[in-house]
Amino acid sequence: MSKELIRLRDLVMEFDGERILDSINLYINDHEFLTLLGPSGCGKTTTLRLIGGFLKATSGEVLFDGQEIGDVPPYKRQVNTVFQRYALFPHLDVFDNIAFGLRVAKVPKAEINERVHEMLGIVGLRGYENRRIDALSGGQQQRVAIARALVNRPKVLLLDEPLGALDLRLRKDMQNELKRIQQALGITFVYVTHDQEEALSMSDTVVVMDKGRIQQIGKPEDIYNEPKNAFVADFIGESNILDGVMLEDYKVRFFGRTFQCVDKGFERNEPVDVVIRPEDIDIVPASEGHLVGTVTAITFKGLNYDIIVEFRGFKWLIQSTDHCAVGSTIGIRLNPEDIHIMHKSEYSGMFGDYSSYSAEYDELTEDAGDEEE
Template structure:
């Protein structure tokens, strides 16, 4: 059992009458890369600001190494934040920015110089000591911001969509860089993003949030392969989510066709949500799959073709390396283990609560 470093207990926060976080419990372990993932307004940034000390929760406590830090101001907490907007101090140069925290701690000049040098090397920014932040590109500014936080040797680094403002290529480069930095300094990273790709690439553990509640948590593979509800399935990558009926263990009826699956433990003839990833479906000749349909749309995406097949009023999304002709009738095939069966939520409330 890994050692926990941060514990959130029963956290609630309301802004202007809207519940942003609803009785949330979360334990974060030492040295893990944990990602809070969700659409905007799901409460992930607020949660990070509560951990950082910028927002006081209405209810609940925050513990760091077993000590209650809920009432401590940000400067008294041994964790640092990399903000979404480049929040470098514009009137200081790069070295002064990085030295800011160390100077406040009254470290010696030599110590500060060595540390600044080390931090700049860590983020690949050697030689930029005396640049002003406004002369740096977005990616460079964010590197300096990371160096500025890490140089203070926090136990936890909080990152609030730090790559949100960068273009795609730079973002991917920075993702690798962040993982490298994480390995080198060996501290806990709490990362907030709405980008599922980013979350899947970097995280040890992903917390999917919606409407102030945790929908699902787990390692990237389990989140992607076994989404626990329709929200997670839909938010993490594209999914076909269709209503089916569980005939018996390992047999589900989809669009009137019985299909083999591997899920058990459902009631006989229980209505269920069936989740199938587009890349798990394969196009076969008409009649050879579990269902037939009309290819209505084929878009070339580089690595694969994005194909839509209309069958009985449901439009299936398929990712296939082989193209089909638009307007031809095709069959769809699926391996039993790639079908994910979920209980249907009884109400909209249950939809969001079940993730806990």
């Protein structure tokens, strides 16, 4: 296991009496790809800026390699940042932008040349040395920004929504490229995004944040399969979230029925949130179903249909490759491993109901908008 590189201890950040970060505790290992994921205003960019040294925490510590660096100015930190919308120097060309950090560090000219050219190769911009910044496309500017940071061989690269301004196709390409660069150079990446898919596909570790607090830390699979509360379950992927009661270990009751599940460690008869992922639900003929409901809407999504089914006034989202006619009655089966149990939290009852399907669904899949400054 690689060693710990950065640790945030009880970080609190307040602006004008408003609490932006509420006791953040987090460690980041060397060579790790860690993503801070959350909606607009959750504090993820603030956390990143505290690591970069652009902000000073109201209280708490930032440790780098065991050293407290809360008072160390940005130019003395061994981290480099890829800024939101790049912040490239408009008065310098591509080469001079990338060489900026090396020149400040008084690296010999020959070495600067060599390293900048090597970097241009890595980001695929050979031949663009003397281009003006405003003559580059968004994707190319993005690459220059990454090269400008990486050429300094930082121990940690901080990336603040680096792909936010790119179109979908380019974003996918750059995701793969970033991952490749990170693995090739063995540098720790701390990545900020509000795009859950991006977070899941790129990261070793995902930190889900909301309202200035860390909601869950884990591997992408764990975050998806074992969300800790209704917020995480809803923010990462799609979830039907129901009220249930944990009767005993491996037994949960909801919708007037008792189901086998794989969770344990709850109090007897503890009220819980039950998460059922839309793609885990099997559609069967009504006579064979654990539950029987009526199809109220169906939308073709390409890979699958999104089907809204009403069970006793509660609407579920089911994703299936099978078509079901609106108005038809269907049954569903739930296997024990399809049911995930969570403790009740402040988020209980706020998410996971598809009664207002179209509006909510669109809102969730759309970008959550620009990150807070």
